[in-house]
Amino acid sequence: MPLPTKDILGILADNLNQRKSVLPMSAAKTTRWAKGLDLPKGGKTIIYTGHMYQLIPVIDAMAGQMAKLEDSPITKMFGLGRNVNKLVNMTFFMGLLASKAEQADYDRMLRNIAGLLKKAGVEFGYLYGEELYSGALVYDEGIDGSFAKHAQRVCDLFKKHGVTKVITVDPHTTHTLRTAYPQFVEGFDVEVKSYLEVLAESGMEPTSQLSDELALHDSCIYARHENMVEQPRELLGKAGVKLNEPDLCGKNTHCCGGPLESLFPTESHRIAGNRAEQLKETGSNVASMCPICLVSLRKAAKGSVQVNDISDTLAKAYGV
Amino acid sequence: MPKVSSKLAAAIKCSDEFNADACMHCGICTAVCPMGYEILPRKLFRYVQVGLEDKVKENISNIYSCLLCGMCSENCPAEVNIPENVRFLRKYLNEKEFNLS
Numbered sequence: 001m002p003l004p005t006k007d008i009l010g011i012l013a014d015n016l017n018q019r020k021s022v023l024p025m026s027a028a029k030t031t032r033w034a035k036g037l038d039l040p041k042g043g044k045t046i047i048y049t050g051h052m053y054q055l056i057p058v059i060d061a062m063a064g065q066m067a068k069l070e071d072s073p074i075t076k077m078f079g080l081g082r083n084v085n086k087l088v089n090m091t092f093f094m095g096l097l098a099s100k101a102e103q104a105d106y107d108r109m110l111r112n113i114a115g116l117l118k119k120a121g122v123e124f125g126y127l128y129g130e131e132l133y134s135g136a137l138v139y140d141e142g143i144d145g146s147f148a149k150h151a152q153r154v155c156d157l158f159k160k161h162g163v164t165k166v167i168t169v170d171p172h173t174t175h176t177l178r179t180a181y182p183q184f185v186e187g188f189d190v191e192v193k194s195y196l197e198v199l200a201e202s203g204m205e206p207t208s209q210l211s212d213e214l215a216l217h218d219s220c221i222y223a224r225h226e227n228m229v230e231q232p233r234e235l236l237g238k239a240g241v242k243l244n245e246p247d248l249c250g251k252n253t254h255c256c257g258g259p260l261e262s263l264f265p266t267e268s269h270r271i272a273g274n275r276a277e278q279l280k281e282t283g284s285n286v287a288s289m290c291p292i293c294l295v296s297l298r299k300a301a302k303g304s305v306q307v308n309d310i311s312d313t314l315a316k317a318y319g320v
Numbered sequence: 321m322p323k324v325s326s327k328l329a330a331a332i333k334c335s336d337e338f339n340a341d342a343c344m345h346c347g348i349c350t351a352v353c354p355m356g357y358e359i360l361p362r363k364l365f366r367y368v369q370v371g372l373e374d375k376v377k378e379n380i381s382n383i384y385s386c387l388l389c390g391m392c393s394e395n396c397p398a399e400v401n402i403p404e405n406v407r408f409l410r411k412y413l414n415e416k417e418f419n420l421s
């Protein structure tokens with residue numbers, strides 16, 4: 001029996017309604033990456049993580065459990081699970097299973113990104129524990145009522161802090177804030193840009209030339225939904241990185257399979273495996289620009305090819 | 321004999337979110353879709369357009385399996401916004417079948 005769509009969607013929506021996130025995490029976990037960076041609280045321009053990088057180690061711990069449940073009779077218990085979850089935040093326990101090393105790894109990527117923005121001369125603040133998840137998954141699943149309420153909450157938060165420009169760090173949050181929010185929140189006029197767009201526009205120059213050869217894995221959302229293809233190539237190209245593009249790249253990129261992880265893990269892994277094979281054919285290590293792509297491809301590649309976040313290469317090249 | 325549902329057809333008519341009118345059923349979308357399911361997305365849209373609600377319900381897991389990756393719409397000669405149409409169907413099913421909004 002596949003995982004029960006209805007009950008899982010119900011849990012995601014209940015969590016967003018009650019706890020303001022599909023997978024609620026403690027503020028200690030979502031803000032730990034910023035420790036010691038001295039980012040000002042709030043401000044007109046802010047970095048907005050949408051908790052995506054921080055969530056991956058938790059999702060990863062959970063996905064292992066879920067894949068075991070697919071095709072197991074326990075799937076019948078999900079309805080009950082939804083009721084329990086209303087009373088007890090079940091994700092909290094998943095958070096305890098998350099690997100410390102993996103958390104440090106994803107925190108480093110966020111630190112890279114903040115460091116790059118500073119190097120580019122961008123002044124920005126951070127909302128720390130007040131920052132909220134974007135609602136991306138609930139939007140994708142078409143749970144529009146819950147999503148609309150949540151989008152309004154985030155918009156109110158921006159208003160409260162006088163935020164006029166948001167710098168996002170991943171494609172899902174970028175797309176949700178930039179393209180979905182204006183359709184759900186009347187008068188939403190906050191400017192939303194991905195950090196890769198901000199860095200490319202800044203005209204920043206690398207501090208060292210790299211001899212790396214990389215295959216860039218474009219995120220479907222950045223490339224096709226948000227029309228962002230050139231910026232990462234420009235930033236890498238300036239730093240001397242040689243790009244070995246897979247056949248399917250840019251606007252014709254192939255999905256990493258990640259979006260199916262919560263409902264159809266087996267199918268998700270099949271798509272990720274196909275993409276990992278295509279990337280492997282380039283003979284190069286892979287750079288991704290989305291934490292979901294990163295974790296999906298890493299798991300699928302099983303070490304046969306190195307997959308890293310683009311921020312690691314950029315940090316090296318631009319002196320962070 | 322498949323049943324035609326006027327409810328589904330009506331929901332679609334009043335929605336500006338579901339719009340596959342321009343589709344000429346060339347099948348490019350299905351050919352490039354990484355999922356490789358026969359029904360995604362062209363055949364599904366056909367079922368919806370003619371109001372075959374039973375057929376749509378039979379294929380619920382395929383509807384939730386779409387990656388919303390946009391490979392289809394990128395290559396669609398009629399510029400149909402396929403991921404947005406899939407999102408609309410999920411919204412419809414969430415409300416009608418799962419009592420979820």
Ligand code: SF4
Nearest residue numbers: 343344346347349396
């Ligand atoms: S590619 Fe476009 S026009 Fe062709 S079948 Fe698909 S939706 Fe219709």
Ligand code: SF4
Nearest residue numbers: 353386387389390392
């Ligand atoms: S958006 Fe959905 S239907 Fe279109 S190519 Fe991707 S998985 Fe297939």
